[in-house]
Amino acid sequence: MPDITGRDEYAALIVRTAYDDEQSWLALLDELGRPRGDGGESEALVHVVDxxxxxxxxxxDVLAAARRDEDLAVVFLADATALRSAPHALLALDVGYEDEVLDPEYYRELIESPPAREFRTVPAAVHDVHANLQLANVGFDEFAKEAAAHPDRVLRSF
Structure with missing residues (x-):
């Protein structure tokens, strides 16, 4: 797969992997581009790979390419499920690196209950997820647990 390059570090990375519903894709892009914040005062920054x-x-495959960007914490997939679902729930993937040496006790805890590596989120929450993970304010697993707490397992806000 090709490299994913040219992303502004403040822009959430969206990779489109489904191409069978152009109308849903355009609706999803519209949602991603809406200003964010309480009064819509913040521009929505996204880098779309289409x-x-x-x-x-x-x-x-997407993770392998995304991991080449050392400053990236999360990548969002606009897959077939996202295009078919009513909330256009993108698949958020943890880009975290796994090649670091771990303390044996911590490693055993990871084996017994591994952290979540993905969850679904509505487009309106993409910016908050991306920003908080980039700043390390919130861990990926916390967002995943919040998503899992909803009946449809989709994060709407945090």
Whole structure:
């Protein structure tokens, strides 16, 4: 898969992997582009990868490319589920690196109850998830637990 480059560090990375519903894709883009904040005072910053070479790409393929960006904490997939779902729930993937040496006790805890590596989120929450993970204000697992607490397992706000 090609590199994902040219992203502003403040922009959430969205990779389109489904190409069978153009109308839903345009609706999702509209939602992602809406100003955010209480009064809509903040511009929505997104970097969209809309290249058919990614059609049908598995999350692992996208993660492999996204991990080349050392400053990236999360990548969002606009997959078939996102395009078909009423809230256009994007798949958020944890880009965290796993190649660091871990304390054996911590490693055992990870094996017994591994942290969540993905969850679904509505477009309106993408910016908050991205910003908080980039700043390390909130851990990926906390967002995943919040999403899991909803009946449809989709994060709407935090």
């Amino acid at each position: 290249d058919p070479v990614w059609a049908g790409a598995a999350p692992a």
